[in-house]
Amino acid sequence: MDIQHLVDRLEDLIDEGRHVPFTKFTWIDEERALEIIDQMRISVPEQIEKAARLINQRDRLMAQANEEAARVVDLARERSTELVERDAIVQTAKNRAANIIEQARREAEVVRGEADTYVMEVLKELEGQLIRNLTVVRNGIAKIMEERESSRARMQAVYEQAEADVAAVTQEMVEAMADGAAPPPSTPPAPAEPPPPSE
Secondary structure, eight states: OOHHHHHHHHHHHHHHSEEOTTSSOEEOOHHHHHHHHHHHHHHHHHHHHHHHHHHHHHHHHHHHHHHHHHHHHHHHHHHHHHHHTOGGGHHHHHHHHHHHHHHHHHHHHHHHHHHHHHHHHHHHHHHHHHHHHHHHHHHHHHHHHHHHHHHHHHHHHHHHHHHHHHHHHHHHHHHHHHTTSOOOOOOOOOOOOOOOOOO
């Protein structure tokens, strides 16, 4: 699956999450988020394989360019040999042979340069995309971990408050019984509602 599509799905999941009032936090479906992240881990090697295919393509282009250059050079040498054998145009043959060889060398350099430039541009674009996608994934993981820790802290605060309320009521009853009076009717305070579970 395309890594960009997975990033879009992760962004949609965050946008669909329920915002916690008066905070910067948003409740999201952790299972869905982790599923998308797992798919990203599978997709990234596919992108790397695509880059490897491009490198192989470049190598094939380089090999073809070298073969073509060698063929042209061989042809130039054959033609130069034929021309040299003619006594009347020996110098002309040498000059033409040198020009043909030089032209073949330049053409081979152009082909190799164009192949290298093409592959370099594709790899740079792929590198930038992978870096952007990796940043999105890391930010998503950090946000999920931050929200998980915040939820644990709020739950712990609720439990500690409930324990403190129960201890206070118990102390009042003990003091009332120590004074010889009937324990005052006391209704323990309702525990604070825990935060809503993650969707």
